Amino acid sequence: MKSQSATLLAEVRAFRQNHPDVRYVDLIALDIAGHFYGKRYPVEMLEKVAAGSPLKLPQNAVLLGAQGGLFKIGDYCFNDGDPDANRRLVPGTLKPVSWESQPLGQMLITSDGTEAPIEFEPREVLARVLERLHHKDIHPVVAFELEFYLFDKKLDNGLPQFPRDPLSDDADDQPTLHIERLSRFSEVLDDMAQTAKAQGIDITVITAEIGPGQFEINFGHSQDALRAADWAALFCRSTRGVALKHGYRASFMAKPYLQFPGSGMHVHVSLYDGAGNNLLAAHQQQPLRHAVAGCLALLPHCMPIFSPNHNAFRRLGGTVNAATRASWGFEDRDACVRIPDSDPRNLRIEHRLASADANPYLVLAAILAGLEHGLEARQEPIAPLNEDRSSGTDFPVEMLDAVRAMQHQQVVRDTLGAEFVDVYCENKRQDHLAFQQEIHAREYRWFL
Template sequence: MTTLPTAAADLLSEVRAFRTRYPEVRHVDLLSLDIPGHFYGKRYPIDMLEKVAAGSPLKLPQNCALLGVQGGLFPISDYCFNDGDPDALRRLIPGTLKPVNWERQPLGQMLISSDGTAAPIEFEPREVLARVLQRLERRGIRPVVAFELEFYLFARALKEGLPQFPHDPSSDDPDDQPNLHIERLSRFSDVLHDMVETANTQGVDANVITAELGPGQFEINFGHCDDGLRAADWAALFCRSTRGVARKHGLRASFMSKPYLQAPGSGMHVHVSLYDQAGNNLLAADQQRPLRHAVAGCLALLPHCMPIFAANHNAFRRYGAMVNAASRASWGFEDRDACIRIPDSDAGNLRIEHRLAGADANPYLVLAAILCGMEHGLQAGQEPIAPLNEDRASGVDFPKDMLAAVTAMRAHPAVNEGLGDEFVMVYCENKRQDHLAFMQEVSAREYRWFL
């Protein structure tokens, strides 16, 4: 009788328990996040999934991870067109096999990754974060992380290609969208509560719901998690399930950074604390000197990580517009105009809230970049610039377009060291070519201006 390794035995038990609980499910989507933040993968018959859990190899093309935002492949170094498009091993991520309730047919889904395999893909987003977390663990540092995601609800049908406000079932006025009003939560309670309950079913600790400033804009908060990979998994899975639930209710949900020029954009806010192995908050030590050093490191690397925080052409429109979206790298205590906000808390919960990333950024890469900034600051031991509470003009400029941002990221030594040379090269070229592909279309505005 063959005895399975403990990890494989646990996975096999997870699959079999799922089959017992959901006997109607015949297929499972195996999912992984690519560089632009889209899921790719395969739909497996569930009996084949048992074989994978027991140790059969799971392979997908290596280059799936570096697809462009529209799904195409770009020539990047020898990848895609000069490497034979090789397969690479993936592994099942324990604890992520869950039912899908927004599709018409019974379905399951499970996350997969190359991290933890014999030959992880250097530019796979989850592997990039895993390397950063492993490095911090070797230094005795354990991050605790909580994401907050803003998003918009739209009507299902577009009008001349443009999104429309969602229909409020209790009002005949399409513009009746009370900002920050608890009543709006009641008006859209069916879809919002379905989103939270579905996320919870996926194992995501989604909890607080807020009606935000924009028409049809909401925010969902997640619980604090002492596993950085799991925290980023939650953010990625929430985006997928939220879009699915919205479709089920006849709506669209979008995490686009700036869908309306005249309304606030949507951000990805990330709360991060750092603890030692004894559970002490490292940021609170020595009269909060490590907190200031971590802030200084984040501000130093922020201008060189903009392709991660603003992952597409539209995301750059969010900065400096309306409220609570900074146009310079800044920090402050209880200040939502700052890129890095220090919420009021006791010493045990002292943390930074990194508020710069757009909601459509890749959560694995956003967290990896934030942690690299904090690590860089702790090592350098420098004091930050003045907080906004002391000087409203305090701040450091950062690039405001993708090509300038890519240039700033590609050549920065600390970013290359922290995130990996190969990843930075691949990521920057992917973003550069995505931007150039986006520009290869003559818009109606150009005809109005120049014809």
């Protein structure tokens, strides 16, 4: 603990020396809905926290709904006195914020690794899964890919507008994969990339996707799975900020246009032992088949994680590469679980089902839980799509059905934590019901 305090103190002091104009630092963490919450600290107070002073925030901040409100979940929120809970600083995440009008810093905080971690905090859920895997000598290497849309900064009666092509000033309203779109939007995309790198995020490939104004960013493979999820979370925050600075809106909304492809979160995972051997490639790749079977078995019971809101379910069964059933295949982008072509050293699964606005900590935790379950159950998977295009098992495509399927599945409760599952499912149930408490214009058109 003393060595970690010394490391954190050195990090804060170095930051102050390199950025003397920064007076405040945002201490941030991801809540259940995938939004950042936190506090803005004077930088001199941050130095005291790094030296060991307590850092406390309300425990129930983790339970905020999609719109920021609190729901009654068991005794939480309204019958527990709204207690504080300890957080800690995440080493290596103190970075300057370049998209705000005033000099600012930001740093991740978490409850994992404290004396009393919050059982339903997303980062803590992932940390517990990783700790269990490490005790079994299983060490994941992880890389995220995120799709997102650019929109014009101004909305049209609340609806998104296509972004303006900076060269022609025309709307970028044509679905295309043409690489020229990277050139036309190079100024904002380059700023996004450089800003992400300044945050310590290892980004690699940028792709123009099929949707108008849609792009994809790839991250480097990381042996620190928690850090890989940190990168995905932080990238969403910085990208939205940079877009606004350039006169756009950036959104990771799963399905902003019904007629165009949705935005997904693709996660590449390989598993190694302590000696560096790829566990999935052993014994003629039989563990790979077991891992796939485990992923597919738990997938229908983790849909509230992979599709965390009403809009995310619209993405399923849509246009391009959006699975409608739990399936797998070799080099097949129609599958939920794709096996990219690779040598045995780099053999991995690519989990493609999650929406881009899903919580990256929870998505990775659910994927790893499926892989772990498969390696232990040693079941054969269903036929891959390469052999049978109709292969697959059904999963819920509506939130209340998905919540019921998740809440009472014992393997999910055992691997992700029963307390987390109960809290998360009730949060999603209440969010869904709150979403229904508004009459939309379409109802008047249909039924008035």
